[in-house]
Amino acid sequence: MLKIENLHARVEGKEILKGLSLTVNPGEVHAIMGPNGAGKSTLGNVLAGRDGYEVTAGSVSFDGVDLLALEPEERAAAGVFLAFQYPVEIPGVNNTYFLRAALNTQRKQRGEPELDSMQFLRLVREKLKVMRISDELLHRAVNEGFSGGEKKRNEIFQMAVLEPKLAILDETDSGLDIDALKQVAQGVNAQRSPQRAFLMITHYQRLLDYIEPDFVHVLADGRIVESGDKTLALKLEEQGYAWVAEHGEPAGAKA
Amino acid sequence: MSQPAPSPFVAALLDAPLPASGIGWLDAARRENLEAFAAAGLPDTRVETWKYTALRALAQRRFAAGDAQADARDVDLSAFALPGTDGPELVFVNGAFRADLSRLRDLPAGLSLQPLSLSLRQDAEPLRFALAGRYREAGDAFARLNAALAADGVVLRVAAGARIAQPVRLLFIGAPAEADLAWHARNVVELGEGAELALVEQHASSGEQGHLGTLVGDIVLREGAKLRHAVLQDAAEGGTLVRRNSLHLAARAQAAVHVLELGGALVRHELQAELGGDGSRLDMRGVFALRGRQHVDTQLAIRHQALGTASDSVWRGVADQRARGVFRGAIVVAAGADGSDASLANKNLLLSGQAEIDTKPELEIYADEVKAAHGATVGQLDERSLFYLRSRGIPQVQARSMLTSAFCRSVFDDLPDETLREHLFAMLSRRLPA
Numbered sequence: 001m002l003k004i005e006n007l008h009a010r011v012e013g014k015e016i017l018k019g020l021s022l023t024v025n026p027g028e029v030h031a032i033m034g035p036n037g038a039g040k041s042t043l044g045n046v047l048a049g050r051d052g053y054e055v056t057a058g059s060v061s062f063d064g065v066d067l068l069a070l071e072p073e074e075r076a077a078a079g080v081f082l083a084f085q086y087p088v089e090i091p092g093v094n095n096t097y098f099l100r101a102a103l104n105t106q107r108k109q110r111g112e113p114e115l116d117s118m119q120f121l122r123l124v125r126e127k128l129k130v131m132r133i134s135d136e137l138l139h140r141a142v143n144e145g146f147s148g149g150e151k152k153r154n155e156i157f158q159m160a161v162l163e164p165k166l167a168i169l170d171e172t173d174s175g176l177d178i179d180a181l182k183q184v185a186q187g188v189n190a191q192r193s194p195q196r197a198f199l200m201i202t203h204y205q206r207l208l209d210y211i212e213p214d215f216v217h218v219l220a221d222g223r224i225v226e227s228g229d230k231t232l233a234l235k236l237e238e239q240g241y242a243w244v245a246e247h248g249e250p251a252g253a254k255a
Numbered sequence: 256m257s258q259p260a261p262s263p264f265v266a267a268l269l270d271a272p273l274p275a276s277g278i279g280w281l282d283a284a285r286r287e288n289l290e291a292f293a294a295a296g297l298p299d300t301r302v303e304t305w306k307y308t309a310l311r312a313l314a315q316r317r318f319a320a321g322d323a324q325a326d327a328r329d330v331d332l333s334a335f336a337l338p339g340t341d342g343p344e345l346v347f348v349n350g351a352f353r354a355d356l357s358r359l360r361d362l363p364a365g366l367s368l369q370p371l372s373l374s375l376r377q378d379a380e381p382l383r384f385a386l387a388g389r390y391r392e393a394g395d396a397f398a399r400l401n402a403a404l405a406a407d408g409v410v411l412r413v414a415a416g417a418r419i420a421q422p423v424r425l426l427f428i429g430a431p432a433e434a435d436l437a438w439h440a441r442n443v444v445e446l447g448e449g450a451e452l453a454l455v456e457q458h459a460s461s462g463e464q465g466h467l468g469t470l471v472g473d474i475v476l477r478e479g480a481k482l483r484h485a486v487l488q489d490a491a492e493g494g495t496l497v498r499r500n501s502l503h504l505a506a507r508a509q510a511a512v513h514v515l516e517l518g519g520a521l522v523r524h525e526l527q528a529e530l531g532g533d534g535s536r537l538d539m540r541g542v543f544a545l546r547g548r549q550h551v552d553t554q555l556a557i558r559h560q561a562l563g564t565a566s567d568s569v570w571r572g573v574a575d576q577r578a579r580g581v582f583r584g585a586i587v588v589a590a591g592a593d594g595s596d597a598s599l600a601n602k603n604l605l606l607s608g609q610a611e612i613d614t615k616p617e618l619e620i621y622a623d624e625v626k627a628a629h630g631a632t633v634g635q636l637d638e639r640s641l642f643y644l645r646s647r648g649i650p651q652v653q654a655r656s657m658l659t660s661a662f663c664r665s666v667f668d669d670l671p672d673e674t675l676r677e678h679l680f681a682m683l684s685r686r687l688p689a
């Protein structure tokens with residue numbers, strides 16, 4: 001589904017991703033861990049198509065198409081979703097209006113019929129139940145005045161409504177209280193399916209207790225330097241990233 | 256001795272005969288204002304209030320004096336309908352009053368509304384204070400021109416204590432003519448003690464033309480009167496429109512002004528307010544959304560003259576393509592206006608690298624215990640917000656328009672008349688890059 005090969009990317013002239021390779025198949029859950037500033041969010045932004053991230057080498061194919069050639073909105077329609085580490089507040093743009101516009105433009109681009117407001121409302125109600133978000137939040141502007149945890153839950157709620165093929169969750173667990181963490185995990189688990197894949201960026205092993213990953217990768221200095229199963233997360237928890245540094249050859253660097 | 260030859264603009268307007276009223280004081284005022292206009296001509300950019308609006312190109316143009324065919328111009332009013340307003344209205348086409356298009360029958364008790372020309376014929380004396388003035392400032396060229404040449408306009412009075420339920424609409428339509436012409440409207444509005452009125456001033460166009468319109472309005476609010484004034488400016492793309500509305504507020508009077516500026520090639524809008532009575536209050540909200548090569552200049556001048564007066568002004572500007580916006584918000588809290596509260600915020604959005612907005616808040620305080628806040632910014636669409644919307648599948652153009660519209664709309668959120676608010680939003684949306 002997603003094939004990243006030898007990806008190099010620059011931000012403001014500084015090389016952040018330095019030959020990153022990663023393959024994700026449908027149905028898989030990949031956890032990406034790594035020290036601050038390693039390039040995890042950069043990877044998410046590059047995949048989602050944010051301006052200012054310049055790819056200098058390598059390739060990303062998504063369901064066989066060159067993802068890097070697409071505009072951000074085209075990537076969304078193709079099924080890529082990024083839950084932001086820091087969701088932005090957009091005063092004046094109503095949450096419900098925004099989400100319906102998003103869903104319908106995606107559907108249109110895929111050649112599916114648009115949902116009218118009744119159908120959309122029904123869908124929203126159903127998804128809200130899973131996420132336990134109060135529908136008062138939906139009447140506000142996008143993320144405006146949301147608490148840190150509410151913003152993160154809203155990201156997962158949007159994911160639930162948009163039903164992407166590949167969801168990249170950038171530290172969606174950070175800043176959540178234990179109940180919210182469980183709800184977010186529930187939201188994600190409810191979305192797991194053989195057709196859908198997840199890339200979960202996290203600093204905490206704890207999330208992986210609730211969402212069991214198929215693979216755990218360590219991203220350090222712009223590369224995947226270690227890959228393993230969920231026991232790798234436990235090892236990291238015990239020994240920290242220093243252990244990886246000593247551990248030898250970067251796993252994805254043989255480009 | 257070496258008087259420079261008058262510009263084509265001035266020369267063409269001087270060719271026209273003055274409207275003759277047969278009223279001594281009025282004809283004298285018209286003559287003297289015209290002489291002052293002829294002597295000084297148009298202001299140049301050395302005049303502080305005209306610093307960002309150059310009139311060199313306008314000075315080279317010639318406008319015919321009024322429209323002799325104005326009565327016969329075919330105008331479809333449904334194009335300018337405001338949902339929810341079917342109250343009294345006065346309609347002018349190319350500056351001429353059109354009784355056939357106006358709605359003046361069965362006026363509610365306490366409201367008197369008629370064209371200025373009629374008021375002058377019936378009883379001119381009460382208008383003397385408003386119309387006998389001479390304009391003396393260097394920037395007053397258009398006020399002089401208007402004082403000299405305006406033969407018609409609106410006289411609106413609300414009796415003390417009367418609350419007029421239905422909004423009154425003043426509609427000024429520019430209609431295509433054989434040549435570009437100049438029209439002038441002079442409005443006199445007075446709300447008696449405790450009177451209440453909602454007034455909609457609308458500028459529209461029934462087809463492409465490049466007329467010059469000038470409007471001068473005096474709006475007086477007696478003690479405790481309340482006015483809601485909405486201005487919808489959607490003049491012709493090639494039009495030139497220069498307006499000055501002066502508000503005078505007596506004790507405890509309240510005015511709420513909402514302005515939407517969309518049309519015109521060259522537009523100047525001066526809003527002057529004098530908070531002259533203790534405890535009077537003024538709230539102003541405005542948006543200009545410009546594109547092409549439009550030039551729109553908004554000048555707010557607010558004077559706090561009495562104890563415990565309050566003014567709160569919020570203005571937003573958007574300029575796309577090669578448009579140019581100018582905003583000046585000048586607040587003076589005069590000596591003696593102690594305990595007053597003055598705030599002014601102006602935020603602007605540039606949608607293109609070639610657009611320009613100049614903003615200048617000015618605050619002078621000569622009183623004690625004054626609360627004052629003012630600020631102005633010029634910026635671009637937030638790149639992070641734009642990416643957020645696009646990452647959810649919303650195409651770039653639509654995302655930009657959502658953000659731009661959100662930027663403008665918040666200004667009208669406090670408009671209590673919901674149908675009017677929705678109408679303003681709809682006009683705005685049609686105007687913003689889609």
Ligand SMILES: Nc1ncnc2c1ncn2[C@@H]1O[C@H](COP(=O)(O)OP(=O)(O)OP(=O)(O)O)[C@@H](O)[C@H]1O
Nearest residue numbers: 011012016034035036037038039040041042043052
């Ligand atoms: N827009 C930007 N401008 C300048 N530098 C940037 C920008 N975006 C990222 N960087 C830099 O790139 C590096 C990697 O940042 P990134 O956000 O990808 O790290 P991260 O692995 O997500 O870290 P964290 O765990 O703290 O979230 C950092 O040094 C950061 O300062």
Ligand SMILES: [Mg+2]
Nearest residue numbers: 040041042085
């Ligand atoms: Mg990060």
